[in-house]
Amino acid sequence: MSDMLTIGDRELTSRLFIGSGKYSSNAVIPAVMEASGAQVITVAVRRVDPEAGQENILAHVPKSAILMPNTSGARTAQEAVRIARLARAAGCGDWVKIEVINDNRYLLPDNFETVKATEILAAEGFTVLCYMSPDLAAGRRMVEAGAAAVMPLGAPIGTNRGLKTREMVRIMIEELDVPIVVDAGIGRPSEACEAMEMGAAAVLVNTAVASAADPVGMARAFGRAVAAGREAWLAGPGAVSELARASSPLTGFLGE
């Protein structure tokens, strides 16, 4: 059965997105991508240095991958827009993950500035994915502004604390007609699997893989967990009941 994820004009078979920060060496990135099966990789434009030769992170992004530059470091919509334009001018394509953060203690995103940046960049033809604090109203505004997907956080970025925002993310999945990609906070493959079982369109993972003792092994585990969670969602999990329910009803003999 074909189960493609469509974002903008691209169709994806893998629902795991990979982040490229925090690795001991950029050289491990191709192996992480291959092991995970991910097709999308996000790269902080602030670290892209075309003059850096082999040290340039873009040199390690597999040619087949979809590059999703992010605006990490931006504190305002204006800065995010400037970074996105720089990325496109540098040949990074039209996908952009808007990341506007005004808070250096918890690194929580600024949804208001993100909406403003989305309006501008979507109008300029970018495929905009919005990293955000999970909030239905803000998500709606992002969709109205032209977001191709919204990316609510599961927990503060880099914490590996798991899907702490479960209820808010679940509501967004139910209510919004764009792909919901759970981004940030996912620390274990089981948590990625849970997000997918809930109906998330995809999951983005960085710290959990980069800070693992064996990043390539952990990337593989995440790839499998995301695929398993998606399969479970498609299969339609059975209802949860407070009481034990016999598989053969006790009143079946009564007939219709």
Next chain:
Amino acid sequence: MSFYDVLKSVDMASVASALAAATEADVLRALASERPTRADFLALLSPAAARQLEPMARRAHELTVRHFGRAINLFTPLYLANHCVNRCVYCGFNTHHDINRRQLTLEEVEAEARCIAATGLRHILLLTGEAPRTSSVEYMADCARVLAKYFASLSVEVYPLDEAGYARLLEAGIDGMTMFQEVYDEAAYLPLHPGGPKRDYRFRLEAPDRACAAGFRQVGVGALLGLHDWRSEAFCTGLHADYLQSAYPSVEVNVSVPRIRPQTGGFQPKVEVGDRDLVQYIAALRIFMPRAGITLSSRERPGLRDNLLRLGVTRMSAGVSTSVGGRATGQSDPGQFEISDDRSVAEMAAMFQSQGYQPVYKDWQ
């Protein structure tokens, strides 16, 4: 309210007694805390915590990898001038010292920039002594225009400015600043700064506030370890960083942990700060402030820097010269202080890689 008011509200006698009274149980509780308080930070800096260095180091390492990954930012200082009107007893630039005073011309700045850029570094820290008539804000802005062709980001470690001065630098492309208070204890500060504008303790202490208000992206603070009791100075430094992070949430806060080094003038520090003390300070700081940057300079020797890499440090200098114009001309005037690690950028990068860390040359533009 500025940090001056915050610090005034802290009873330093109570800090000293709390440091002395902290127990091993207090330290273990602080180590286990998800959100360490000021009291936890004090416990981690206490003599009692010195017996828990290994678990502290492990916690600091774990938090650093979680929040920063196995990547470390590299930068280098560029001394633009060594003119200074201050009489700081511990500094090689003291106005009474008979050293060759000079300030780089814009052509010389460009020559230095070429040398540094050739190493691959894209972040640079500009330094001057305190001589507003020669090393003026306009001079620094002119230098920034030259340097912008070579570097992705520029920071300054210069004398304290008013808010308009910082705004002018920001407009010229400088968006980071470091201001070492040197000594947070006001009573201890004054005899170490017998003359010059640096005697104005409060104007210096509030400089990071003014830079933040002007819109700087990155602000660094630090005490010069060895000038006063290191535990209480470390506590005040942490309070300063924590205050800045709360008051200006969009600003990236860094803490430097410099130990005093030999310099022209031969000042002998009265307080010994050993390697174990430095490890305790860095680990305590990381546990108290998981997301603050921690900078380690070339004041420390290579072997120690290699080992401190895993304990919480996120930024290191490389290819350092503390002489004015030392790189392009090969001159070796006495610098501001003697460095202990003269490894090149390439050598530092190789060390990081051998330890499983990625050297980051560019992290913002």
